[in-house]
Amino acid sequence: MAIAGDLRIFNFVDIFQVLRKDKKDGILVIERDGKNFAVYFKNGDIVYIREVQKVFYVYLDVDFEAVLKKENVSKDEMYNILVARLPHFLNVKEGKFSFTPGFIRYSPDINPQIPIEKLIMYLSRQLTPEEVERKISDLNLVFEKSENWEETAKKAFLTDYEKKILHLIDGKNKVTDIISMSKINDLIVKRALYGFLASGIIQREKKKERKIGFELTKSLLNKIISKIKDL
């Protein structure tokens, strides 16, 4: 199944959210005029970034050791190179992206050193008002903390503002309540909520009760189910 699209519409925060969720291994390729990036993921975290002139070069090696050899990089140097390349990569706002799951083989000693949650929060702090509207489109939304939220929040390196906002998320407060109670600018609140959602610190409130706008009985519902089955 594909994970592909246009970066202008589906940004890195959105992409990282999907890759983080199932702790995906694979290669994310960003194609843009003259400069392509290949980003290597292990367990949903970035382990390495390389620039390639032609995209097909990325798929010549199925073993990550061979990639490092071609790049003339030792395992000890990987972290410094990743940190040096990361700002250039994260600054890319346009281009086509595609993620190929699996494909690359990692040895057990290759381990991610920058949690993806930290990158998600870093990028969320730069989202435009139009971008935050994509997730936080309604002031009446209610969120709750996810299971293991403390562990995830630790990896995200939250600012004091973000910690204050997170403290107000309790499964009852609406976005509008959080803005007024925190006395923090609404764009900052929405950016934080966007980042919390994408990094898995919070989730949509799970509704226990739902409203059915009709006096529906079990027997009538069963009648409808039989009718649909017979169509």
Add this chain to the structure above:
Amino acid sequence: MAEKKIKIVTSGPYAAGKTQFINTISEIETVKTEAKTTKAGEKEKKDYTTVAMDFGRIKIDDEYTLYLFGTPGQSRFDFMWDVLGKGMVGLVVLVDSTDPATFHEARRIINYFEARYPAPFVVGCNKQDLKGAWSPEDIRTALDLGDDVKVLPLVATDKESVKKVLLTLLDEIAKHI
């Protein structure tokens, strides 16, 4: 005896396949309120678009009829969401699995209905038969949905596929009766 109308709403972004979904399952030819597309970016996808609502009908018995209403896909027609949201028993949100640009709009629709008309709902990931389709699980994450929401593969031209989505919604409704 006066007919009693049971309402299910089908919503989703522009060109997600809402009219097709209703058309595939309805016992009558879908009643459409269409106009020629004129906006750039929309014309390339289809020639006509829903401007008020579509509806299809399934007669349950002499007393009850199930109506499937389809909302217009563009946000400029979102006033119709209120009209259609009132009194619905359930909601089907469709997304075009091949076009992640539409996922944001689908999330906005879910946010709107969840905040105002929190009826049982399911998500149908349409166009799963096409190349480049995202998996329902990845779409679930992209839409910020938890595992409490059913996110299903769908091919809106296929009757069995549409039936499966509707039956799953009815199972969800059953949990709240």
